[in-house]
Amino acid sequence: MALKIGDLAKATGTKVQTIRYYEEIGLLPAPARTEGNYRTYASATLRRLSFIRRSRGLGFSLDQVRELLGLADHSDWSCAAVETIAREHRAAIERKIADLAALDGELARIIDRCGHGTVAECGILEALSPA
Amino acid sequence: MALKIGDLAKATGTKVQTIRYYEEIGLLPAPARTEGNYRTYASATLRRLSFIRRSRGLGFSLDQVRELLGLADHSDWSCAAVETIAREHRAAIERKIADLAALDGELARIIDRCGHGTVAECGILEALSPA
DNA sequence: CCTTGACCCTACAGTTGCTGGAGGGTGCAT
């Protein structure tokens, strides 16, 4: 026990500043301090930070993480809200994929128009210019 | 001629503030002013802004747009640099798509684990929690 | 002539999620 911020950082692959940032925005509780004003964490905080990091790794926003953490604290509630957040997040990701795929196709077409000549006759710049 | 900033905004689907922002960061030249201190644009600026917006719409960063604009000004240069920028951008988009697709798969698996019961037995939260 | 409303101006704060730096204190080993 009595983990220092650097221990937490190492254990979760988080930067020290990021942990302090999570504390600042209220995602992590303000921990106890030593006499020398060092933050000291209990292992519960390590679990909480791991949860945050895993969720962030899956692309959840900090607001979504906050909601998930709030839900997790009420073990008798229904899981439906959790599922909703996850499903909405997944839908957003799929929208983003579709957008990027469309972009990719358009870029492919544009790049194809490059005649490898001078800038003046470049089909790429032409494609970017107004009709 | 003598377009006002609002005309430019309407013609290109850009917010007025965004146009001023592009001017501030040097993407658009500082235009002439009227007696009443209103910006007045020539049609060349409309073309330049259209180019910027089209490029942004394809996901190019402002720095990339700046490069493309710089290249476009030298009609006798080789098109190769233009193609390089476009190809690199496309590669970045495809990396992003791959990342999101992986995320999507992981989310699908996690969501599947939801037992529709209480939070305590929720497979989603479990999947987010540390092992 | 005066007012109303649409437009324009500058300057600055806020968004998301951190990251880095300055300038200093703590704690342990040598």
Place this chain on the structure above:
DNA sequence: ATGCACCCTCCAGCAACTGTAGGGTCAAGG
């Protein structure tokens, strides 16, 4: 006692805008 790794707070910065406050300008209608 001194070196080094670590910790502290506060603040600035990234991308690419967006929004707001507090004003000025201009043409039309009453």
